[in-house]
Amino acid sequence: MYRYDQYDHLIVRERIAQYRDQVQRRIGGELTEEEFVPLRLQNGLYMQRHAYMLRIAVPYGLLSSAQMRMFAHIARKYDRGYGHFTTRQNIQFNWIELEQTPDILADLASVEMHAIQTSGNCIRNITSDEYAGVAFDEIIDPRPYAEVLRQWSTFHPEFAALPRKFKVAINGAETDRAAIAVHDIGLTVLRNEAGEIGFQVMVGGGMGRTPILGSVVREFLPWQHMLTYIEAVMRVYNQYGRRDNKYKARIKILLKAVGVEEFTRQVEAEWADLEGSASTLTxxxxxxxxxxxxxxxxKTLPETDPLAGHEDNKAYANWVKRNVKRHKVPGYAVVVLSLKKTGVPPGDATAEQIDFVAELADRYAFGELRVTHEQNLVLADVEQSLLFTLWQEVKARGLATPNIGLLTDMICCPGGDFCSLANAKSLPIAAAIAERFDNIDFQHDIGEIELNISGCINACGHHHVGSIGVLGVDKDGSEWYQVSIGGAQGNAPAIGKIIGPSFSALQMPEVIGRLLNVYVRDRQEDEHFAATVQRIGVAPFKEYVYATPIKAGQLVGEDEYV
Structure with missing residues (x-):
């Protein structure tokens, strides 16, 4: 993984010193809160309902065991004993005191980490495939390109005050696991007919108030021009993106307003002056x-059957089926550690669990681990012969729920319990649904499905691209939940469609149950939920959900789901 050079060390040290002075001036009353807001946001510090929240950057989701241990240290010393892994492949701490934040940043710097550009109207953390470098279907490892983008975008003076935040994702495999279609810029690695490496460039994707799938503006961009072309896109956006209305300031709104063809023409014209410039990669x-x-x-290892000798262990077999992924090197496997145990907020991990995973990374995965944008953790290089031993260890620590890709592997933002922007709480909804459907056999029968929950229109829970999406809304001062279906990420992305009027919190588990009833009833063999919605439309789901009133906490017999 990337290690800081002298420039990284220098700019991070200088930023910490600058920020420490700003905090002291704020505490001393020399800076008003209005003056301090942009300064703290530049360092990843938000003010939430009850305390400050600090968001730490995890570039393209890759961590060393030492960095993971630092998270455990921060959780114990500065927070309440846990951290929250996010859909940006980052980690957040929700109970931070302002006075301690400079010390936290100094601690992070000791393991080559920071919180720079995890907030503000700038280029945010570059995200990528959590299986980068080990994926069996990988065309090329995208991490070097993601790192080049990180170095180029960090403190870029021209793009430090954009109209709005800006997110870039890069995928290097045949299967899109980086959700590139819902990013401001999404890059897909390709090989042309001559075998040369380049990128398909998508621009203008995003969720939030106006969910839009990105548009292709360049079918094949030679890799040497990645930075110059992105710079051209950024310049067009920086010049013409709206600054008078933050709800219409994202690049997706600009692209929609001028049209894909005109936007592409402007980018190409800008790029004509940048092509071959100093930013051209060599x-x-x-x-x-x-x-x-x-x-x-x-090691040179034979391919082995992870279930050999354990054929009668159903719990282990379920875990292998859902949480163990194919590795490109024979004899190895990719293991996903679930942070979705029933009763635990999705994405949360205790300091003890964080330390434990760091230890596992050292013993099983060459000292490295990954964060997924589905809020789980990955050990990318586990010997197949050690899988059963590993499973026993992670099971004892509550990290082996065999639900990856299933109903209870929910994406969920912190919602109204923490976030001051939220219209409604999301964690209690996730907990109620997880408890209601906490049956692994049932979840395996239903098959792969994404349930995503956001507490507000900002869509940090990615509800727009969930098979089932849940959005918290304010209805006359009360918390209600709007439901959409048919969303999808990956190679066939789609934005979900709202099924009808919103529901109360207590109705939500039954609403999910009724949607599943229709899916099981009408799906074709091996058909994903989104494909069923696309084939039969929203109407059958809407009719069934609203056919009879839903009483708060109503239960449906399990036989209705099969």
Whole structure:
């Protein structure tokens, strides 16, 4: 993984010193809160309902065991004993005291981490495939390109005050696991007919108040021009993006207003002045960065059956089926550690669990681990022969729920319990649904399905691209929940469609149950939920859900789901 060079160390140290002075002036009354807001946001510090929240950058979701241990240290010393992994592959701490934040940033710097550009109207954390470098269907490892983007975008003076926040994702595999279609810029690695590497460039994707799938503005961009072309996109957005209305300030609104063809023409015109400039990538520069991402010292191992000798262990078999993924190197496997145990807020991990996962990374995965944008953790390089031993260990620590990709593997933002922007609480809804459907056999029968929950229109819970999406809304001062269906990410992305009027919190588990009833009744063999919605439409689901009144806490017999 990437290690800081002298420039990284210098700019992070200088930023900490600058921020420490700003905090002291705020506490001393020399800075008003209005003056301090942009300064703290530049360092990832938000004011939430009850305390400050600090968001720490995890570039493209990749962590060392030492960095993971630092999270455990921060959770114990500065927070309330836990952290929250987010859909941006970052981590948040929700109970931070302002006076301690400079010390937290100094602690982070000791393990080559920071919170720079995790907030504000700038280019945010670059995200990527959580299986980058080990995915069996990978065309090329996207992490060196993501790292180049990180270095280029950090403190970029021209793009430090954009009309609105800006998110970039890059995918290097045949399967899109980075949700590139709902990013401001989404890059997909391709090989052309000559075998040359380049990118398909999508622009203008996003969720929030106006969910839109990105549009392709360049079918094939040679890799050497990645930075210059993105710079051209950013310049057009920076010049013409709206600054008079933050709800219409994202690049997706600009692209929709002028049209894809005109936007592309403007970008190409801007790029004509940048093509071949100093930002053009060279083979030497890419080799320099790629050297940080060389494969670990894999052993020569035979392919083995993880279930051999454990055929009668149903719990282990379920875990292998859902949480163990194919690795491109024979004899190894990718393991997903579920942070979705029933009764625990999705994405939360205690300091003890964080320390434990760091230890696992050292013993099983060459000292590295990943954060997924589904709010789980990944050990990317586990020997197949060690899977049963690993399963026993993670099961004892509550990290082996065999639900990856299933109903209770929910994406969920912190919602109204923490966030001052939220219209409604999301964590209690996730908890009620998880408790209602906490039956692994039932979840396996239903099959893969994404249930995503957001507490407000900002869509931090990615509800727009959930098979079932739940959005918290304010209805006459009360908390209600709007439901959409048919959303999808991946190679066939889609924005979900709202089924009708909103529901109360107590009605939500039954609403989910009725939607599942229709899916099981009408799906074709091996058909995903989104595909069923696309084929039969929203009407059958809406009719069944609203056919009879839903009483608060109403239960449906399990036989109705099969």
């Amino acid at each position: 083979t030497d520069e890419m080799a320099r960065v790629a050297a940080y991402f060389t494969p670990p010292a894999y």
